[in-house]
Amino acid sequence: MASADSGVCEEVVVIQVSDAGSPSKKKYPRSLSRSDQPVVINVRTKQSAFRLAVPCMPMPLAIVCCLLNIVGPGLGTFISAFTVFCCGYTETTPYKAFLWNVLAAFFQIITFPVVVGWIWSILWGMTFVTLSADYAHEKELHNKRSEMKENLK
Structure with a gap:
């Protein structure tokens, strides 16, 4: 599943397990029986x-940063x-995160007059809370x- 506004792309690895329990690499038919359902092994989010x-x-x-992004984009x-x-x-180094966030704030402020920056800023604020x-x-x-x-010990 991909989302254009969040920059997320999920990669799903699927294999089919036969009744004997061994994986197979055949194409999946349109209607699968219960025992032939594909099994998700790994989901990687980029x-x-x-x-x-x-x-x-x-x-x-x-919440404060989210509200500030709504009132004043960036x-x-x-x-x-x-x-x-x-x-x-963050999931990256603090210095890189700082620079990326300052750059994002700058772009949000610059693109505010065409509404794109305001929407981006609101979505960014919602991401903070999420x-x-x-x-x-x-x-x-x-x-x-x-x-x-x-408790089990």
């Missing part, structure tokens, strides 16, 4: 440099660039798993 630079921040800061993105050095983390929520959810799941392992 993201753009801009998307890799979006910092995952604490939820209150992500403002929240510019502030988020500085969070990579103190309270946010990343923060995903991180909080994964952290909660990790804590629950740790507690369950401790």
